[in-house]
Amino acid sequence: MNEHGERLWNLDDFLDATQGRPIGDMPESVDGISIDTRTLESGDAFFAIKGDQFDGHAFVTNAAGKQAALAVVSEDKLASLGSVSLPLIIVHDVLEAMEKLAVAARRRSKAKIIAITGSVGKTSTKEMLRTLLAHCGKVHASLASYNNHWGVPLTLSRLRADAEFGIFEIGMNHPGEIAPLVKMVRPHVAVITTIAEAHLGFFENVSEIAIAKGEIFTSMTKDGVALINRDIKQYNLLSKMAAKAGIKRIETFGAKRGASYWLKELTVSAECSNLQIQVDGKKMDLQLGIAGKHMAVNLMAALGAALLAGGEQEMVVDAVTGIGAVKGRGKSMVFGEGRKAITLIDESYNANPASMAASMQVLGMHGPTARGRRVAVLGDMLELGKSSKKLHKGLIKSIREAKIDRVWLVGKEISVLADELNAGELAGHFGSIEAIEEPFLKDLTPGDVIMIKASLGIRSGKLVTSVAKHLADR
Ligand SMILES: Nc1ncnc2c1ncn2[C@@H]1O[C@H](COP(=O)(O)OP(=O)(O)OP(=O)(O)O)[C@@H](O)[C@H]1O
Ligand SMILES: [Mg+2]
Numbered sequence: 122m123n124e125h126g127e128r129l130w131n132l133d134d135f136l137d138a139t140q141g142r143p144i145g146d147m148p149e150s151v152d153g154i155s156i157d158t159r160t161l162e163s164g165d166a167f168f169a170i171k172g173d174q175f176d177g178h179a180f181v182t183n184a185a186g187k188q189a190a191l192a193v194v195s196e197d198k199l200a201s202l203g204s205v206s207l208p209l210i211i212v213h214d215v216l217e218a219m220e221k222l223a224v225a226a227r228r229r230s231k232a233k234i235i236a237i238t239g240s241v242g243k244t245s246t247k248e249m250l251r252t253l254l255a256h257c258g259k260v261h262a263s264l265a266s267y268n269n270h271w272g273v274p275l276t277l278s279r280l281r282a283d284a285e286f287g288i289f290e291i292g293m294n295h296p297g298e299i300a301p302l303v304k305m306v307r308p309h310v311a312v313i314t315t316i317a318e319a320h321l322g323f324f325e326n327v328s329e330i331a332i333a334k335g336e337i338f339t340s341m342t343k344d345g346v347a348l349i350n351r352d353i354k355q356y357n358l359l360s361k362m363a364a365k366a367g368i369k370r371i372e373t374f375g376a377k378r379g380a381s382y383w384l385k386e387l388t389v390s391a392e393c394s395n396l397q398i399q400v401d402g403k404k405m406d407l408q409l410g411i412a413g414k415h416m417a418v419n420l421m422a423a424l425g426a427a428l429l430a431g432g433e434q435e436m437v438v439d440a441v442t443g444i445g446a447v448k449g450r451g452k453s454m455v456f457g458e459g460r461k462a463i464t465l466i467d468e469s470y471n472a473n474p475a476s477m478a479a480s481m482q483v484l485g486m487h488g489p490t491a492r493g494r495r496v497a498v499l500g501d502m503l504e505l506g507k508s509s510k511k512l513h514k515g516l517i518k519s520i521r522e523a524k525i526d527r528v529w530l531v532g533k534e535i536s537v538l539a540d541e542l543n544a545g546e547l548a549g550h551f552g553s554i555e556a557i558e559e560p561f562l563k564d565l566t567p568g569d570v571i572m573i574k575a576s577l578g579i580r581s582g583k584l585v586t587s588v589a590k591h592l593a594d595r
């Protein structure tokens with residue numbers, strides 16, 4: 122319920138949208154949408170979606186136990202459910218029903234809608250934008266990285282009628298995935314953060330990746346604005362795609378002179394960045410509390426999107442001070458005090474060549490103290506296909522530039538990097554993140570600065586948690 126007592130969906134609109142057949146004693150409204158009973162809240166509608174590992178139909182009883190308002194289930198699973206103490210809405214296909222609800226949410230919405238895609242930086246930019254717009258109106262935004270075929274309709278179906286801004290992350294691993302998602306979202310502003318070698322295993326080359334991202338321009342509102350990174354090689358390709366899709370207004374952000382949201386000068390340190398920017402001919406000085414040039418460029422994207430969506434300039438600019446790093450994407454923790462403090466940079470969320478380079482650059486800005494060292498735990502970058510070996514070996518360049526003293530390797534793909542490191546630099550190569558824990562904890566030295574980064578599949582977040590616990594318990 123919002124402060125005016127309005128529910129997310131009243132039953133009539135919900136049934137109209139999903140075209141479902143109600144069975145049982147229906148509630149008047151639902152107050153949330155859930156596809157996972159672990160996070161379901163009382164009053165939610167539970168959509169029994171079939172995922173890669175589980176079928177939601179197996180959890181309908183759990184949903185009832187957690188006081189769901191109702192469950193949306195598929196006709197052909199009905200018999201297998203047995204008796205359920207929950208009102209049911211029967212549909213032909215549950216995911217399709219959620220997509221229809223998403224489309225209805227978009228149709229009724231008066232919010233300015235922003236869609237963000239790109240090879241890296243989507244979540245970082247989305248979270249910055251959420252902060253920048255928070256004082257300008259009611260903001261609805263994707264949770265975590267809910268950017269795929271279920272994450273986008275789930276986020277959209279949760280859009281309240283009174284939201285003033287809607288921020289959507291849209292992702293893909295393959296060509297053709299973005300077009301149907303953006304068709305539901307119909308953004309007023311579409312942002313491309315950057316193009317890089319991510320999921321290269323599913324593409325011929327980086328231009329093909331750009332073309333797949335450019336699908337974001339195919340379903341915008343009539344007055345839609347494209348906001349594209351001016352610094353990337355694929356800028357021309359992307360702006361042509363936007364123009365071809367009928368978009369009349371194309372804006373840019375980046376460090377290149379002439380960008381609409383121009384990062385004119387940047388001074389970086391381990392803790393923050395000082396930016397001199399120029400927007401509409403007006404120069405401004407900003408400080409961003411997240412390290413790294415990549416984050417400063419993300420901020421330019423977020424600023425541009427906030428202003429293009431109608432955010433009031435003064436409020437948006439003032440809100441920059443409230444921006445902080447996101448878990449797993451450069452958030453740092455300091456344990457202890459003085460010269461013996463140990464700094465842990467959590468980059469465990471994911472990794473590809475662009476984000477590896479960016480995070481090592483930040484590690485390089487940190488100066489170890491006492492007998493400390495710059496330490497990196499680097500795990501596999503997955504889904505790089507036939508370029509995998511070359512790109513993993515290539516990490517040596519960033520390691521040297523950042524003057525990293527000690528490198529721990531985890532996973533199969535990254536083993537080739539061991540040959541590039543000399544004996545003093547290589548702390549060891551391990552098959553799993555669990556195997557590294559014991560020797561790694563023993564090796565910790567006062568004054569160390571540690572950065573942990575790998576693709577999600579390596580689960581390097583576990584090591585971050587155990588290192589943090591070990592250091593906090595000392
Ligand atoms: N513009 C950028 N250039 C390079 N690296 C970046 C950039 N923005 C963020 N990163 C780094 O990339 C990683 C992922 O960032 P983020 O979660 O913002 O990206 P994403 O596009 O949402 O990823 P995903 O596709 O996994 O959802 C983090 O390590 C982050 O520090
Ligand atoms: Mg993300």
